[in-house]
Amino acid sequence: MTPHAGAAGRIDRRSFIALSAAALALPGSLRAAPAYPTKPVRIVVPYGPGGIADVTMRLVADQLSKKFNQQFFIENRPGAGGVVGIQAALSAPPDGYTMMMIGGGLCIAKALFKHLPYDIEKDIQPVSTTASYGLVIVSKTGSKYQTIKDVVAAAKAKPGSLNVGTINAGSTQNLSAELFRIRAGIDVAIVPYKTTPELASAVLRGDVDVAFEYFAGLQSPIVNKQVTVLATTGETRATNLPDVPTVMEAGVPDYDVTSWNGLGVHAGTPAELVALLHNAIDEALKSDRVQTFSKKAGMDAKGMAPAAMKTLIKSDVATWTEVIQKAGIKKR
Template sequence: MTDRVKRWAVSRRSAVTGALMALATALAPQLVSAQAYPSRPVRLIIPFGAGGVADVTARLVSEKLGDKLGQRFIIENMPGAGGINAARAALSAAADGYTLALFSNGTAVSVSLFKKLGFDPLTDFVPVSSMGYFDFIFVTQELSGYKTLPELIKAAKAKPGQLNVGTINVGSTQNLAAQLFNATAGVDLAIVPFRNSPDVLISLLRGDVQLAVENYTAVRSHLADKKIIAVATSGPVRTSYLPDVPTVKEAGGGDFEAQSWNAIFAPKGTPPEVIKTLNGALREVLADPELKKRALELGIEAKASTPEEIGQRLKDDIEKWGKVIERAGIAKE
């Protein structure tokens, strides 16, 4: 072999070796994240404050998820702005599975409620799995005279605009559920928004509003001491914790369904293997009898999904609540 040929062969080998090394370097992060995931703590950013239903759900699930996968799952509360700040914070992190976002039906609402989100939940994120679903409870005051939802509907039709329904702030799912109820039941209840759940219940107990739409944790103690009456639940079927209470649809409220949910999403570009690992772990964790029992005590049905199922749920709820917001004439923020 001549010196010229030898030099060419060496140069060729060096070029091939360099190309292979570059390829290995480029693929290394994906391979490590998929094969060794998780190798360090994982952040789950949630757009709610501590102590709420979403926060409690996330903490229940994260504790079990950490035990399952051998790494801590750290909850980072970032409330306010319709979940915009929390989602943007998740997007600003690397798409490697170590920063996740909690989405909810509130995320779907925000798409139509805000003029500008700065992100698209359908294209900037990929779904992982649902964590929990929970209904809202339609409650009346014991002394109001309305013991059932049909009684209240009949009175509301006889006195349009004269009966009140209390909810938390405009644009909340409770508030939009009341808007939807007016449409499906064919009534004209005056919807009165309050700053928080305690204010709603004080108003109900005083008789200022005749109906309230709230989550189970907010009304549970009052139901126990018989001060208020659950006349309907908002989901597609009766709840296991209030099995004798009919759904709104069963009680004559028309084609009504309003259910809240929480789910884990990841920034777009997160390796599919990581999504698969998380989804598989969540399926096992959310099937745990102890976790399911603790969740039910809070009015939450712990339930996993495929990424496709919760992705479709988000898409459907964006469309559903967008129509309710438009029909109600709620101004965008």
């Protein structure tokens, strides 16, 4: 026998229509979320496998796979400084099934290149940061440059005499050194090397007086006390180097270089999916595996809301545009 409502519980056709209309009028956050994901989700990393950022993304992808009981997999698409991978991700539909690793390097690219096949501020919807990290400024242990004040004083006493090492021209490390030169008001020779190992060797040989690089890249000589960390470049002290002052604490005003990585999707992806992914990534970043790895690598694994990321991207583009112009670097 089919159950039926009594007089007190009966809902007539007119009431049903009214209730349905009311349900449709509810905010999206109160209605049932669309089923997602119903198939594997691709995360495009625009660099080769094995790097710190790549490993971080793999750890996050693993956590997301467990949460959604669906595979989130990494696809490495290196080439042209990240352009190839971002293009590949943006060629997919804005349906949340293709994500892409984004970061401060894309902001530098917008400031440095005349023509790119995409606009980070218009074509990419940020979802969440995954990690932020400053650089370290190091000198050879035992050298006469043991503080940032030593470096600035020597540079002012004899302009152009100091050699500052970085990796390739236009990299975050290279532009961070240019910004240091500008903010400190000093004249130094900035020497770019092709790779981090070459840069490390140059410091140890004494070919350069100081060097700008990420902690992970110089972790071995730092741990083995072959180099001394003079300062970190972020706004606050690095959690893995709590006794090392920031550049601003060392006396250089208005200097903050904090790099970051994160995840984004194609602009136009439904807002509900962006919110769902953001919350899931934020939860994944709190896992013990991600936190342990990040701290060892000198990174702070923490999410940031999409709206705040848009502000961060805009600010970074403006900062690096100013540095490139003041440093006299020609746009490519």
